[in-house]
Amino acid sequence: MSASLIQLVDIPQRGDARGQLSVAELGGVLPFAVRRAYWIHGTKPGVSRGFHAHRQLRQLCVCVAGSVRISLFDGAREESVMLATATQGLLIGPGLWREMHDFSPDCVLMVFADAEYAESDYIRDREQFIKHAQA
Numbered sequence: 001m002s003a004s005l006i007q008l009v010d011i012p013q014r015g016d017a018r019g020q021l022s023v024a025e026l027g028g029v030l031p032f033a034v035r036r037a038y039w040i041h042g043t044k045p046g047v048s049r050g051f052h053a054h055r056q057l058r059q060l061c062v063c064v065a066g067s068v069r070i071s072l073f074d075g076a077r078e079e080s081v082m083l084a085t086a087t088q089g090l091l092i093g094p095g096l097w098r099e100m101h102d103f104s105p106d107c108v109l110m111v112f113a114d115a116e117y118a119e120s121d122y123i124r125d126r127e128q129f130i131k132h133a134q135a
Contacts, residue, residue, distance in 0.1 A: 005077060006090065034112045035113060035114055040108070051124070061110070062089040063085065063110075068084075069100070070083060070090060071098065072098055073099075073129075075132075095132075
């Protein structure tokens with residue numbers, strides 16, 4: 001059996017009576033230098049997002065509030081995971097189709113990426129992605 005598409009990493013926590021602090025450091029849970037960070041929030045009920053793959057981009061997704069279900073597809077297999085804690089992140093490598101569903105009303109999904117935005121890195125058509133994955 002091949003490895004899972006889902007690569008979860010534990011996010012180190014530090015805390016005391018005042019609250020918690022989460023840490024994502026290079027060489028720790030981040031296997032790459034961060035070149036871009038963004039967050040998805042305010043997603044309307046019933047809306048799904050993503051629907052693309054990246055040719056080279058690597059990402060770490062952390063749901064810092066609420067919850068979201070992320071589905072990954074490699075052209076042959078599809079797996080899903082519910083992110084619902086700031087103490088765990090999902091590593092997504094290149095060559096995986098991703099979709100995000102079931103956003104809770106309070107969801108804030110933080111994404112760390114290893115490169116700046118480049119439209120040429122996106123594959124936005126699922127059938128084109130399947131052809132790319134089988135090549």
